[in-house]
Amino acid sequence: MKRWASQKAAREARIEVGSRHARGKVVALTELRDFMEAVLQPADRVCLEGDNQKQADILAGALADVDPRKIHDLHMVQSGVVLPEHLDIFEKGIARRLDYSYSGPQAARIARLLFGGHIKLGAVHTYLELFARYFVDLTPNVALIAAVSADADGNLYTGPNTEDTPTIVEATSFKGGLVIAQVKEIVDKVPRVDIPGDQVHFVVETGRPFYVEPLFTRDPAAITETQILTAMLAIKGIYAPYGVRRLNHGIGFNTAAIELLLPTYGGKLGLKGKVCTHWALNPHPTLIPAIEAGWVEQIHCFGSEVGMEDYVAARSDIFFTGPDGSLRSNRAFCQTAGLYACDMFIGSTLQIDLEGHSSTVTATRIAGFGGAPNMGSDPHGRRHPSEPWLMAGAEADPDTPTPLRRGRKLVVQIGETFGEKNEPLFVERLEALLLSDKLDLELAPIMVYGDDVTHIVTEEGIANLLLCRGRDEREQAVRGVAGYTDVGRGRDRKMVERLRERGVIRRPEDLGIDPRDADRRMLAAHSIKDLMLASGGLYRPPSRFRNW
């Protein structure tokens, strides 16, 4: 006779052996290695919490410390491959298979391990896509998560970095999996309950906070005048005419420049209240001046940002905060918001090809996707209209009669024609294709596909791909804003001129923008210190960003 509750029975058995190394639910650090070897089993599917920000670092270290003769062939299903330990476990043979989303700081090493065959790769996902699979075919047997504090019952407080935790716990705990949390301390009563204790089986008291990366802090001092020019183009040439109120920004300096130009340049254009009122965004420090100037109505966050805790807590009309006062972030909901409730995604990339495909992968670095492909895609399941969305749809498809014509999500790539280390942004062939050949991948790691991109902004101008009819026009529109790169110099000058006459390409002068006005004095803040001052001292930048 078939048994139908074998998963719960297996969990009970894990809890029983784990309890030998615990007092109630609480595991001491000294017992951690024995505990891990007791509760884990070879070939387990394990979710080790960690995205681009918070990390269950102590549990990652403990996992890398188990005896590979006892625990091996794990299948890791996790948002981020960020800490060295995340890859150590593959080198040691503790883990074998990997499904993940983001690997920024480990991009080079993960590529080497993939080439060397140390990792059997499932797929590189977007965050939301990986979360989706947690509920379908990548459900974890064990989740190793991170919180700030816990009570004796296992109720968890995550503080502002709630991020992926509720999603991971829900998928694991309700499907017979084991949930183990690292916390700084055990307290009598948690400041708020982010995860109910009955979903948590063990808690490890570590005595120190989990690791968090301040990934979204951009120093205004490092913003160049070329970036300011691209920001002016975006504001006047895209934000204003479409009236983009609901949006997501990428992580780069170009969008940081936009944030810092809203109260100054945007104000002069009379855009306050007309654009950038509702956001799916982490608490970017560079958004402080716009918030203080009353531009922003509401922000929902994927995660938090180091140093922004007090500022966010003091601005509960803008941010989602809990009864404890601090931010409540939630990556799954914020990605959903970015997908379905935002009219624009704008971000930078490393390479763009002639079809408008973009990628952040090089032949030796696999950075993963994070959330960009989810937010930088046109959601066919959307059914609510908005002005920017309808306007973009009409540009793309003027022929379909109105009630049957869908809108389009604005997906904007912004950057300088020559990026870091003077590498050209535009290429004939993406390095992502080299990589997919080398690894024999079925899909090249494309961040945003050309058919989803609506605009490309460089210092040379804006290419509106919505207005392109056919492949040739699209290619020339891309070339037409590619500056002095090889791709740009390969343009058909006549065709580019015709595209410009039709408004497919718009130069700064077409928009009434004088590039000489792109001056750093236009930024609402010129340094991290300015941001701190603009926040009334509430923003407390991490020490590495302080030079005063």
Next chain:
Amino acid sequence: MKRWASQKAAREARIEVGSRHARGKVVALTELRDFMEAVLQPADRVCLEGDNQKQADILAGALADVDPRKIHDLHMVQSGVVLPEHLDIFEKGIARRLDYSYSGPQAARIARLLFGGHIKLGAVHTYLELFARYFVDLTPNVALIAAVSADADGNLYTGPNTEDTPTIVEATSFKGGLVIAQVKEIVDKVPRVDIPGDQVHFVVETGRPFYVEPLFTRDPAAITETQILTAMLAIKGIYAPYGVRRLNHGIGFNTAAIELLLPTYGGKLGLKGKVCTHWALNPHPTLIPAIEAGWVEQIHCFGSEVGMEDYVAARSDIFFTGPDGSLRSNRAFCQTAGLYACDMFIGSTLQIDLEGHSSTVTATRIAGFGGAPNMGSDPHGRRHPSEPWLMAGAEADPDTPTPLRRGRKLVVQIGETFGEKNEPLFVERLEALLLSDKLDLELAPIMVYGDDVTHIVTEEGIANLLLCRGRDEREQAVRGVAGYTDVGRGRDRKMVERLRERGVIRRPEDLGIDPRDADRRMLAAHSIKDLMLASGGLYRPPSRFRNW
């Protein structure tokens, strides 16, 4: 000086006046009307919980009972417009604006109220899209939700119908909004904590369970032989060749027939373990025989289904269940799973036009969207490959070289050429267009757009729209399976024959299926009683489905 915590202050004020009608967090039924009039304010944005299944029915009644001179112009943002009270509030002037997703049983009355101008319509959404907006620009000021029980601290137990509750509460409670829950009873300790008490401000003890609709129960006795034929075509012509393992089924009899044919017809075809192993699906009673026969590995559920509680609890290896033993459903995560982790959506519709657009709207009934447009759309943000997805992508786009070619979600419409009341499934012009003219909508209420549909299955055969090149071929492929409807009789016979030669259209005989084999004896269960017996008595059908 700008105040930055006005929302939380406003909530504190609401809690203070509400507390005058409560003992701690608990509001007695006798106080409910006064309580509601105290905590609500004109023009509030209110989320009244209710989707296609569970309903906060007592709170809906209480809302309809407030004095419209005191409480008026509410903006309702809710998944379902299902109970009469949901529309009474508009007739009475208590509410004015509406953003919603589903309105099955109220489809005719909501249409009348829209025509009459009683409702100022925002938009009709998919569930996930509306949830997304809860975090961006439709955040509720007040949420009226439903649970099974609560403790004195407001910790909530939802039982198997968790559904939308965590999403609504998160959006409302963390953004300064007020959360009011109706529960059957106050208990010392809830069986599991679905919503932590610090997110819940008031609890109304009603003495009876919230209303739940058994919407996903299909009586096998009502399945016709034509439906069995379409089910055979789908299994042999789509499920088998694509190897569809991860999927979502619609709510109709055609897909119920597929569920009941898996262990019989599917077994003969040797498909066990090769198709239909992982589901985003409610606990459909018609899936019991396939589950019992070992076809199904895992199911994640949007909501529960009346009568399936004990069966689900006894099958925790298949379903997501909590420490209390009962189902944990979650609509937001299940919709995300349906969007990003499923390779197929298959469902029925009311009308399909020559481009393959489909709609369930008629000129006098607005049923809303529910979840179908979300799951029945090609997710451009998907980045993980799977066999069915890659195969569909290759059929749609054989020319793009492999690593740059994306896959495609299989989106299948299944039905008989003449549906209920002998109405044709295929039409030249959707009634949805009449309706959008009449209401002057910017978007016609299209359920699934033609460019997202990959296959149409009728008793005449399967049209594979992925293989169509151009609009003409698509139209003839649609006409080619439209039978004796006007659309079907309008076909270009030669072109349809050529499409059949190319495998774009496949007739039953092309698949080796003899329509005479489509016999009710092939169903794994012939009645609700059979389903109950197949479950070993664990499935307890609602009385309206019992005739023994």
